[in-house]
Amino acid sequence: MATFRKRGNLQWEARIRKRGYPATCKTFDTKAEAEQWAKGVETEMSKGQFVSTKEAESYTLSECLDRYKEEYLPRLKDPRREISRANCLQSRAIAHRIMSTIRSKDIADYRRAREKEGISANTIRLDLALLSRLFNFAKSDWGMESLTNPVQLAAKPKLPPGRERRLESGEEEKLFEAIGDDFEFCAIIKFALETAMRRGEIVKLAWEDIDLRNKSVLLRDTKNGTCRTVPLSRKAIEVLQGLPRHISGRVFPGHLHPDTLSSKMGKACQLAGLANLHFHDLRHEATSRFFEHTDLDVMEIKAITGHKSLQMLARYTHLRSANLAARLDGAKRGEVRRF
Template sequence: MATIRKRGNLQWEARIRKRGYPTTCKTFDTKAEAEQWAKETEATMGKGQYVSAKEAEAYTLAECLDRFEEEYLPRLKDPRREIYRIDRLKRRTIAHRIMATIRSKDIADFRREREAEGVSPNTIRLDLALLSRLFNYARSDWGMESLTNPVALASKPKLPTGRTRRLEPGEEERLLAACAPEFALIVRFALATAMRRGEIVGLRWEDVDIMASRVRLNDTKNKESRTVPLSREAKDVLQGLPRHLSGRVFPFCPDHLSAKMGDACRAAGLNDLHFHDLRHEATSRFFEHTDLDVMEIKAITGHKTLQMLARYTHLRTANLAARLDGAKRGEVRRK
């Protein structure tokens, strides 16, 4: 049975005690609001549909972000970027809001704030993805079943079209000439294998079989291990490498590769070329310079779907024109 009582001069408290449920109370500005809430809550209890909002109404977004960082992020392979993202989110005005009060409009306002600051659509998308995971985790693991995920209802920023940057004639030679010797080997290896940056720096000698022309990748982005065949170029790179005490083939961190790529591109006078573009280039070359079929290429690159593989493939018009004139795949080489 609900009890309605006045608290001070401005508020009314509704308190419900019902067998099988924890004591539930909530404060309102008017008696009518308190009575309406009590009536609706007792009705849902009677139907067995009541879900307590106590947990969701007890914590702010910032407090939940702290708990999320402590409990969830250690499961990730590399949580550093997410830790940084959480630290930035806790500085926003929305972080001081109680979880149960955050609505899709608040998420949309946050998105608009970030857009006005000139933040890229992809960065905003990653912020929203983290918040979405937090709300879902709070519902599933923290007893906040009453929460809805406001991120799911809010519109997302429109992402730009995928990158199509490829190495133009002469750019590969200029890039390699500008690279330090050890980094030039990594660039050559990336172009020969289409491996991701993290896969390259995570590769260990115990997973390399030069005689069998293959490497085994056990730690990939999509968490599915795969075997990558090694071309002559890839084997030439590996055979010329010294062994490192760590057991890693390329003893660098991912961000170090990106920094070295930026330095080399500036020295070579190459504009808008990133390390990840080497994976696009290598994948496109598989289609242009070999007779591998699409499923074989998908197995090498590790793309989960053909749609994702298509996003990484940017074929040159000259090669397509030659194919129209009867040339076979692998016969037309990049000049």
């Protein structure tokens, strides 16, 4: 049964006590609003449809982000980026809002503010993805059943087309010249161009997973979460055979991190005068070379690169116009050479 009491001169509190449900209360500006709310809640309780909003109305987004970092993010393979993303979100004004008060308009306002700051569409998309997971987690695990996920209703930023940067004539030589006597980084670049492996897969590579006799490497820990076997070309094997053995058991130094490769690549490209070339572009280059220089079909290439779908692989299949012309003249795929 609902009871009502005046709080000060301007507010009314409605409190409902019903067997089988926790005490529920809420404050309103007028008694009429309090009575209307109480009537609706009692009806939901009678029908067994009532969901308490107490938890969702008790915590701010920032407080929930703290709990999310403590309970959920440690489960990830590499939580550092997501922790950094959560910390960034906590510095925004929206972080001080109570969870139950955040609406899709607030998410849209956050998106527009980030766009005005010049933040990339993909970064904003990842921010929104974290927020969406947080709301779902709070709803399913933290007793905030009354929450709706405002991110699902908000418009997402339009992503730009996928990168298509490739090594132009002479750029590979300039890159190696800029790297100089950094033997191991040169080896990593050569290995990436031969295998199309991701930077995270390369730095985690262990000698126990290398089978030189069968010319293959087993990748146990991939981005997609599934193992895959990558065949090794003659050049890839030559790279491996020229490497020293590390006590860590890693093929490449155990202290390397994927971000380290990106940083070293950026410095080398700047020194070589190569604009807009990232380490991940080597994967695109290697995959394109599979199509240009081998007789492998698309399914075989998909098995090597580990792309989840043919649609994802399609963006890597852009071939040089000169090679296409040679194919039109009857050249087989494996006979085509770059100019």
